[in-house]
Amino acid sequence: MVSERLQKIILNELKLDSFDLHDETTANQVPGWDSFNHINVILAVEKDYNIRFKGLEILKVKNIGELQKLVDSKLQ
Amino acid sequence: MLSFISFNHILQYIDFNKVQQLFVYDPTDQLFFSTSFFLFFFFALLIFYRIFSKKKNLKIYTIIFFSLFFYYKNSGYFFLLLFASTFINFYFGSWIFKAKTHWLKKLLFISVIIIDLGLLVYFKYTNFFIQIINGVASGNIQLLNIILPIGISFYTFKAMSYVIEIFIETMEPTNSLRDFVLYMYFFPNILAGPIDRAVAFLPQIAGEMTASKDDIGRAVFLIMSGLFKKAVIADYIGLNFVDRVFQVPLRFTGVENLLASYAYTVQIYCNFSGYTDMALGIAALLGFKLMDNFNIPFLATSVADYWRRWHISLSTWLLDYLFKPLQMSFRRMRIYGSALAIFITFLLVGFWHGANWTYLVFGLFHSTYLAVSLLTQKFRKAFYDKVHLTGTKFLKAFQIFITFHLLLITAIIFRSDSLRTARDVFHQIFRYFHGVVFFQWVAGYTQVFVLIMLGYILHFIPKSVDNKIKNIITASPVYVQAFLLALMILVVVQVESAQLQPVIYFNF
Structure with missing residues (x-):
């Protein structure tokens, strides 16, 4: 389940008004989420939650559900 | 008895040393x-x-x-x-x-x-x-x-x-x-x-490892088009024109050097994509689907777009395994981090092609194109918006034209044996153009000219037309497919210029 907070950060960063983000949604399905904006999204998530990912952790992430899990694991 | 004699007779004519040679490594064959x-x-x-x-x-x-x-x-x-x-x-x-x-x-x-x-x-x-x-x-x-x-x-x-x-x-x-x-x-x-x-x-x-009827139709199409592109177009214009000019550029006028550069651009496309088509077709006959490597590369509207269309299996490899990790570790530098990551990645793309300064400079050009393009992206977009060009056909055509010529510059460096040769080619184009020679050239090199045009036409054929031809071949009976393939092989044998030209990419 993707939290509202994470959805808001992503949509805000990609300047999208609304877009349905599910666990299985991948970056290339979301308008504007290319490899360059990907960095901005990751930085925005890190800033908002005040957490830090390792490079390898982010490379392993395949969809938004996994990103949520990664964020949750950092918050624990 | 009779058959025994004739068998012996035949054996006399077979040179077993030659037969054995066929199975042994020979660098020349x-x-x-x-x-x-x-x-x-x-x-x-x-x-x-x-x-x-x-x-x-x-x-x-x-x-x-x-x-x-x-x-x-x-x-x-x-x-x-x-x-x-x-x-x-x-x-x-x-x-x-x-x-x-x-x-x-x-x-x-x-x-x-x-x-x-x-x-x-x-x-x-x-x-x-x-x-x-x-x-x-x-x-x-x-x-x-x-x-x-x-x-x-x-x-x-x-x-x-x-x-x-x-x-x-x-x-x-x-x-x-x-x-x-x-x-x-x-x-x-x-x-x-x-x-x-x-x-x-x-x-x-x-999986099954068997070729379906569709696979066979696709394979016949790919092998035919691959053979034609590689053995007819690329080898012919390479041997009869491009090689001569790039050997001693100073012996030719600027217009000939420019034409040789256009010819080389289409030669390397036909050579490499033709080879890839054959590889895909041969694999398809064995029931395997290999990665597609080309998608009308010269229709790219930017150099970044070009790398999504040319040698796709290499560029996606580097993007996934090199660029992305680099970009991620430079992420605090934001866009400058991305620009640095792309710069390093494409410098290595150049170097991957071989140990020669020309390949390094080729990589350096691509790195610079991509980094500059990334850093100026916002500015350019704002400019196009302001002059109401965004989304127009004119802009697209303009971008394709500019991108193609940016690539042409790198193709000249890539083809040259040394940086000195590349410099000579540019010197002739900019200092010794002699445009009127063009008509003499067309008269003297009509076949080369026709094949260059044909190469570009084949390259620009939309995928939808390719698919239609594929479907027609798939729908036709096996003996028609075999006939088509045999016909193409015959054409290739007829045209095969002097000696077999290896695929340019074997050396990388």
């Missing part, structure tokens, strides 16, 4: 896709494949056996090096997967990458580095007698994709050494790609 010897062997392979159609194990060993022979025939005893590479990556893959702690995983991973890159660097770049050291320190180190094992840049990258994906946990290792050997040695893509990923290839071995 290699087994490329467009040779008749290859076609003969491949036909034999297909017959065995058909006989074993119910026994998958035998099918797999048939391909492995043929692949080993194919690689041996092209590279001699270097097939042992490929053996080593295959075993090392297979076992490291499984050790990385089984390692209990993260640091052990990392240690194993770094070790195998060092081995892979070490072999590649040793065979490809040692003499280049020795030359640099000699140049810088006026030393006198002897160059080593190193022969480049054919296809090493391709199979090393294939092997690396396997261990990298296991390390980043996007795939699990295979338990079957047999399957991994098939992946590494698979003859359609071993010499010049596509650089297929283990994650997409290995599951296909677990």
Whole structure:
């Protein structure tokens, strides 16, 4: 389940008004989420939650559900 | 009795030394896709494949056996090096997967990458580095007698994709050494790609491994178009025009140098994409789907777009395994971090092509194009918005034109034997143009001119038209397909200019 907070950060960063983000949604399905904006999204998530990912952790992430899990694991 | 005599008679006429020669490695007589010897062997392979159609194990060993022979025939005893590479990556893959702690995983991973890159660097770049050291320190180190094992840049990258994906946990290792050997040695893509990923290839071995009617139609189309592009267009214009100009550019006017550059651009496209088409077609007949490598590259509206359309299996490999990790570790530098990552990545793309300053400068140009394009993206977009050009056909045409000529500059550097030759070509184009020579050139080189135009026309044919032709071939009876293929082979044999030209990418 993707939290509202994470959805808001992503949509805000990609300047999208609304877009349905599910666990299985991948970056290339979301308008504007290319490899360059990907960095901005990751930085925005890190800033908002005040957490830090390792490079390898982010490379392993395949969809938004996994990103949520990664964020949750950092918050624990 | 009679038959015995005639059999003896026949035996007298067969030169067994020659027959034996066919099976032994000979650097001057290699087994490329467009040779008749290859076609003969491949036909034999297909017959065995058909006989074993119910026994998958035998099918797999048939391909492995043929692949080993194919690689041996092209590279001699270097097939042992490929053996080593295959075993090392297979076992490291499984050790990385089984390692209990993260640091052990990392240690194993770094070790195998060092081995892979070490072999590649040793065979490809040692003499280049020795030359640099000699140049810088006026030393006198002897160059080593190193022969480049054919296809090493391709199979090393294939092997690396396997261990990298296991390390980043996007795939699990295979338990079957047999399957991994098939992946590494698979003859359609071993010499010049596509650089297929283990994650997409290995599951296909677990599948049916049979060609459907659609596959056969597609294969016939691909092999025909590949043969035509490679053996008719690329070889002809290369041998009869491009090679001559690039050998001594100063002997030709600027307009001829410019035409040779346009010709080379389409030559390398037809050479490499033609070869890839044949590889895809041959693999399709065995029931395998390889990665697509080209998508109308000269229709690109930016250099970044071009790399999404040209040698796709290499560019996506580097984007996924090099650019993305770099970009991620430079992320605090935001857009400058991305620009730096792209700069490093494409500098290495240049260097991957070989140990020559021309390839490094080629990479440097692409790096600079991409980094500058990224950094000025916002500014350009704002400008196009302001002058109401965004989304117009004019803008698109303009971008395609500019991109193509940016690529043309790098193609000249890429084709030149040395930076000096490249400089001569640019000098002639800008200082000694003599436009009127164009008409004489067309009159003198009519066939070359027609083939260059034909090459560009074939390149710009939309995929939808390709698909329509494919469907027509698929729908036609087998004997019509066989006839079409035989006809194409006949055309190729007729046109085959003097000697067989190897695929340009074999040397990389």
